[in-house]
Amino acid sequence: xxxxxxxxxxxxxxxxxxxxxxxxxxxxxxxxxxxxxxxxxxxxxxxxxxxxxxxxxxxxxxxxxxxxxxxxxxxxxxxxxxxxxxxxxxxxxxxxxxxxxxxxxxxxxxxxxxxxxxxxxxxxxxxxxxxxxxxxxxxxxxxxxxxxxxxxxxxxxxxxxxxxxxxxxxxxxxxxxxxxxxxxxxxxxxxxxxxxxxxxxxxxxxxxxxxxxxxxxxxxxxxxxxxxxxxxxxx
Numbered sequence: 589x590x591x592x593x594x595x596x597x598x599x600x601x602x603x604x605x606x607x608x609x610x611x612x613x614x615x616x617x618x619x620x621x622x623x624x625x626x627x628x629x630x631x632x633x634x635x636x637x638x639x640x641x642x643x644x645x646x647x648x649x650x651x652x653x654x655x656x657x658x659x660x661x662x663x664x665x666x667x668x669x670x671x672x673x674x675x676x677x678x679x680x681x682x683x684x685x686x687x688x689x690x691x692x693x694x695x696x697x698x699x700x701x702x703x704x705x706x707x708x709x710x711x712x713x714x715x716x717x718x719x720x721x722x723x724x725x726x727x728x729x730x731x732x733x734x735x736x737x738x739x740x741x742x743x744x745x746x747x748x749x750x751x752x753x754x755x756x757x758x759x760x761x762x763x764x765x766x767x768x769x770x771x772x773x774x775x776x777x778x779x780x781x782x783x784x785x786x787x788x789x790x791x792x793x794x795x796x797x798x799x800x801x802x803x804x805x806x807x808x809x810x811x812x813x814x815x816x817x818x819x820x821x822x823x
Contacts, residue, residue: 589792590786590789591782591785591786591789591792591793591796592792592796595778595782598778599775599778599782599800602773602774602775602777602778603774603775603800603804605692605772605773605774605775606761606764606765606774606775606776606804607804609692609695609696609699609764609767609772609774610699610757610760610764610804612696612697612700613696613697613699613700613703613760613764614700614703614757614760616696616697616699616700616701616704617699617700617702617703617704617706617707617756617757617760618704618707619704620700620701620704620707620708621703621704621705621706621707621708621710621711622707622708622711622742624639624642624643624704624705624707624708625639625707625708625709625711625712625715626737627639628640628643628708628712629712629715629716629737630733631733639708642705642708643705643708643709646701646702646704646705647705647706649702651698651699651702651763651766652766652769654698654701654702655694655695655698655699655766655767655769655770656769656770657698658694658695658697658698658770659690659691659694659695659698659770659771660770662694663690691767691770691771691772692767692772694770695767695770695772696767699760699763699764699766699767702763703756703757703759703760703763706756706759707753707756710749710752710753710756711745711749711753713748713749713752714745714746714747714748714749714752715737715741715742715745717745717748718741718744718745722740722741722744723736723740723741725740726739726740726741746819747816747819747820750812750815750816750819751812751816753812754808754809754811754812754813757808757812758805758808758809761804761805761808762801762805764776765801768780775797775800776797778797779794779797
């Protein structure tokens with residue numbers, strides 16, 4: 589277990605980077621996904637066309653290609669957001685794991701925008717599950733499309749979309765490991781580094797990092813189950 593006892597702090601920092609990436613990407617995918625879902629059910633043909641084009645294009649493009657385009661394509665256009673934070677487990681001047689650079693920003697954005705297409709479809713399916721009469725009744729009393737969607741349809745649809753949204757966020761968490769391909773020093777990056785440094789303990793390293801990802805997934809699933817039960821009681 590030398591790989592763990594000698595590197596536990598860097599492993600925690602790497603998982604901290606993964607968590608922060610997932611939080612940022614999760615925020616992006618939920619905001620953009622709900623907006624795309626609104627476009628997909630919009631009465632405006634152009635809105636439906638734009639939403640449909642985005643979903644079809646992104647869902648048929650591998651995530652690694654999207655991340656690569658963001659991480660290496662946008663800097664060619666001189667778009668280079670960069671910042672530095674201390675990280676979740678304190679600062680360490682000897683560790684570059686704490687440098688949240690342009691690769692982190694672009695990888696998180698790419699992950700969020702990619703996942704937004706799947707969030708959109710989950711939310712759209714929930715919207716379509718609400719009886720049409722609900723929207724018609726709202727419009728009959730003078731509500732606009734935006735008001736109908738926000739005050740009548742989405743609150744009912746949200747009860748239905750919690751499980752598929754949880755599945756989408758779980759998939760996003762696992763997909764965050766793709767960021768290793770663009771140089772983000774998250775959990776998968778650390779796992780790759782440790783397997784190179786401790787080649788005789790590869791199996792233990794794989795199992796250890798798998799357990800780490802399982803904990804993250806379990807947190808999402810537990811939160812989703814609690815939210816689903818709460819909404820079921822409030823129904």
